[in-house]
Amino acid sequence: MLVRNVFENDFIAIGDRARDWGDIVIERETIYHLMTKHFRQTCFVAEDRQRMIGYLLGFRSQACPDEAYMHLVQVDPAMRGNGIGRRMFRQFEDAVRAMGCKKIVTTSRPQNRLAVAFYRRMGLKPVQAGGTIEVDGVTAIKDYNGPGKHVVVWAKDL
Numbered sequence: 001m002l003v004r005n006v007f008e009n010d011f012i013a014i015g016d017r018a019r020d021w022g023d024i025v026i027e028r029e030t031i032y033h034l035m036t037k038h039f040r041q042t043c044f045v046a047e048d049r050q051r052m053i054g055y056l057l058g059f060r061s062q063a064c065p066d067e068a069y070m071h072l073v074q075v076d077p078a079m080r081g082n083g084i085g086r087r088m089f090r091q092f093e094d095a096v097r098a099m100g101c102k103k104i105v106t107t108s109r110p111q112n113r114l115a116v117a118f119y120r121r122m123g124l125k126p127v128q129a130g131g132t133i134e135v136d137g138v139t140a141i142k143d144y145n146g147p148g149k150h151v152v153v154w155a156k157d158l
C-alpha cells in the first residue's frame with residue numbers, strides 16, 4: 001500500500017469512490033476539485049497496486065494558520081480495519097506539522113460511530129467550549145451547523 005499526495009485529476013476518482021463506498025457526505029465535484037487543486041500538500045490518497053483504496057482531504061486554515069482542518073477521510077469498506085485510515089492520518093499530521101501547524105481540528109456527526117472511534121484513536125478529543133450537548137455518549141456543540149444540527153468538534157494538539 002502506498003499513501004501519496006493527490007494530483008489535481010484525482011478529484012474525479014475521489015468523487016466516484018465517495019459515491020460507491022458510502023457512509024460519508026457526498027460533495028459536489030467542485031469541492032473535490034478545489035481540494036486536489038489548491039490543497040495538494042495536505043490531501044492524500046491510499047493506493048493498492050494503483051487502485052485507490054482511500055483518501056483524506058484537509059487544509060491549513062487561513063484564519064488560524066496554527067490549525068489544520070481535516071475535511072474528509074474515507075476508506076474502501078472492503079479494506080477497513082487494516083490501518084489505511086491511520087496511515088493517511090499520520091501523513092496528514094506530518095505534513096501540517098512541517099508547515100508549522102500546532103493543532104488538527106475536524107468535525108463529525110455524533111452518530112457517526114466509525115468517525116468517533118477513529119478520531120478518538122488518532123488522539124483527537126471533543127472540544128468542550130460553548131454550549132455543549134451529549135449525544136450518544138459524545139460531547140457535541142449544540143446547533144453548531146444550525147438549529148438541531150449538533151456537531152462534534154474534534155481537536156488534537158501537535
Ligand SMILES: CC(C)(COP(=O)(O)OP(=O)(O)OC[C@H]1O[C@@H](n2cnc3c(N)ncnc32)[C@H](O)[C@@H]1OP(=O)(O)O)[C@@H](O)C(=O)NCCC(=O)NCCS
Pocket residue numbers: 022023024071072073074075076079080081082083084085086087108112114115117118119121
Ligand atoms: C473512519 C475510517 C476512515 C477509518 O479507516 P480505517 O482504515 O478502517 O481505520 P484504521 O484501520 O486505520 O483504524 C484506526 C483505528 O480506528 C479505530 N477504528 C477503525 N474502525 C473501527 C471500527 N469499525 N470500530 C471501532 N474502532 C474502529 C480503531 O481504534 C483503529 O485502531 P486499532 O486497529 O489499533 O484498534 C473508515 O471507517 C471509513 O471510511 N468510514 C466511513 C467514512 C467516515 O465516516 N469518515 C469520517 C468522517 S469524514
